[in-house]
Amino acid sequence: MTSKPIKVAIYARVSTEDQAKHGYSIKAQRKVLSDYCKLYGKEIYDVYEDSGVSGKSTEGRYELQRLLKDAENKRFDMVLVWKINRLARKTYDLLHILNQLKMYNVTFRSFTENFETETSMGNFALQMMGAVSELERNTIVDNVKMGMRHRAEKGEHNGKLPLGYRVVPDPGDPSGRSKVIVVEAEAIIVRKIFKLYAAGRGLKSIANELNHSGYTTKTGNTFSTSAVKEILNNPFYNGKIRYNRYENWSDMRRRGKNATPIIVDGKHEAIIHDALWEKVQFLHQKKSFTPSRIFDGEFLLSGLIRCPKCGAAMVASRTQSKTKTGEIVNRLYYSCGAFRSKGSSVCSANSIRKQEAEDEVMNRLTRVLSKDRILKAIVDKINHRLTTRTVPLQAELEHIKSQLEQAESRKRRYLDAFEQNKLDKSTVAERMQEIQADLIKFRAERSRLELELTEGNTSPIAFEQVRELIHGFNQVLTTAPFEQRKTLMHLFIKRITVNTSKKIETIELSFDENMDSYFFPSPVAATADYSQQKREKIEIVI
Structure with missing residues (x-):
């Protein structure tokens, strides 16, 4: 009886710097690792490619996130990379990823270093190589900083130029430097x-x-x-x-x-x-000094309310008026932040009275909390949206794939024209740089959408779970000091929209599974049956 072949997930990553300097292209990594799998009879489950993404952190590496999600779902048995610094540049990130893979019972292989994470010595050697890789990166960063410091001390600029300047070739410099x-x-x-x-x-x-x-x-x-x-x-x-x-x-x-x-x-x-x-x-x-407060007022919703005209966050503002007795009265509002920072050419004030806005938000929350019928209707609407959410995502993914194919086709046409001497080298180089930027953008967007489709939660949300979260939210919000209440508002309210009549239109709430501790400090609430289930992010609109 023959054993099932080991399923392998190939992970490849390249930053633009690596590709330019060392030739670690995605295509080259994929070919070497694919040949390795064929040679040793391993089945390739999928190839995960992060193109043009730095390895200094895991942020923005959608393919890596998709790989870890598939590992959690037992889709493959091994992760194979060309070199460990393709997986992570920092030891902390490397160990965190390896711990996740180990938890999912997935082994890890580096083609170049050839470590076996199943053994203690192999795991130790891998950690040492991770530390060496991080040291190498830090040394490169230090050398770059030293070079930039030297340039600065000589009076030469580093990085992007501000408004009013640009770089051009210096015809008077025989070495071809710019000015x-x-x-x-x-x-x-x-x-x-x-x-x-x-x-x-x-x-x-x-x-x-x-x-x-x-x-x-x-x-x-x-x-x-x-x-x-x-x-x-x-x-x-x-x-x-x-x-x-x-x-x-x-x-x-x-x-x-x-x-x-x-x-x-x-x-x-x-x-x-x-x-x-x-x-x-x-x-x-x-x-440049910090002025004393010119008016009192605790603005609970600043940054959450959105301008009905431009969509910018609305911020605290006030007006002053005199009564017949000469008394100065401050009136407090939420006004468009874009108007306040950029002026009337961008937007207008679109002010809404502070007390009116805050009362409406709190009253609407209270109405929802007090009527299970209303809350249940909201939950039913969420569940319907969850079951149909994949359709627009699939359509967007197909559109991105089409754009990616078109960009790759343009790349091939330019290369063919260059080989047939129909275009000069400088024209092709300039156009290829633009196409390569498009390819990196489209591949990243494709990875993001595929990850969202992979991790999308389409299972129905329990009404009891939402009710418990909302009730906990309201209890803390009505009893906590102002600073804590404002923090909670910003944690759980995504945005508050205002209509053209300057009235609160919608309040979007978002509850993450990691936020239970804000609502369930006691072990009693956490023992409910539904709390044992894995919770995804819950979003509701009231």
Whole structure:
């Protein structure tokens, strides 16, 4: 009696840097691993490919997520990769993935390193190689940072250029290096921003004027107060190079702000002369303080209510008026955040009274909670949607597959034309770069949709489960302090829509299976029969 062949899941990943520098193409990885399976009589279950995705984290790697989902569902027996750094660059991520595979009784193989995770020594060696891989990546990152620091110290730019500049080849440099030049059409916008601020205009006023004039940012977006502020604070416009403004950006973001960044004279032409730059920095410093609260009010729904005109989040605002006795009265509202940061060319205030909005939300929650009949109708609607959700996803997936085939067909046509000397090398290279970007985008979207179809929960939701969640939500929301209530609102409310009459239209609630601890702190509630079932995310609209 012959044993069943081992089912193998092949995982391949390539970032654009790897493909360019080392030739670790997806096609090459797939061929080597497929040949390995044929040689040793293993059955290929599926090939999971993350194209153009960095291995520094697991975010955005939809094919890896689909692989882990299929592993959980016992679809294959082994995961095979060309090299362990294709699976993960960080030891923590590698061990986490391997632990998941082990939990699902799935073995792991690396073709290049040839480790066996079934044995203690093989597992140990794999962990050591994971640590070496992470050290290798960190060393590369350190070397890149050292090179960028050296460039900065010499007055050369790193990364993307701000509005007003672009890179062109330097005809006077025999080595073929490039230089930074001023784009006059964009420099006009920059000078206008500095002059308006120096004349006493505020950030919102400047953004509003720019947007009304039809000006856009470097990326083609409308100007916001933060975009204007970023330009005013950028010493590049004064002919300086600033480097290492933020440390460990990928993990810390703006929390990693460096108090002592490198600032040196650059080799590029300044757009803003010293006198105007210094005046603007002086004015900005004078305005840079945290003002005391000009009005009281706890805004429970800020960021949750959506503008009925543009869909932006609505934020706290107020107006003042005088009574006949001369008393100043503050009126509190939720107003469009895009209007407040970008001005009237983008949207209008569309204000809704604070108390009116909050009362309506709480009253609607109470009505739903008090009537099982209404809640049951909502649950029935959710269950109907769950059973039919795959149809539009399938249609979208077929559309993406069609676009992917068309892009691959264009790629083949350009290559054929180049081989027949119908197109020159530079034209083909430029077009192939655009097509490759489309291929990476379409493949990522295909992976995302396939993952969503794979993990989509179409089983009916228990009415008792939803009722218990809603009742727990309401109990905490009505008894907790303001800060906790606001946090809970942002955890469980996806969005609140407002109609054109400035009335609350819908409230979308989303409950994740990991949030039970907010509602079921006692072991009693957690012993209900339905709580033993695996819970997926539940979304309801009231």
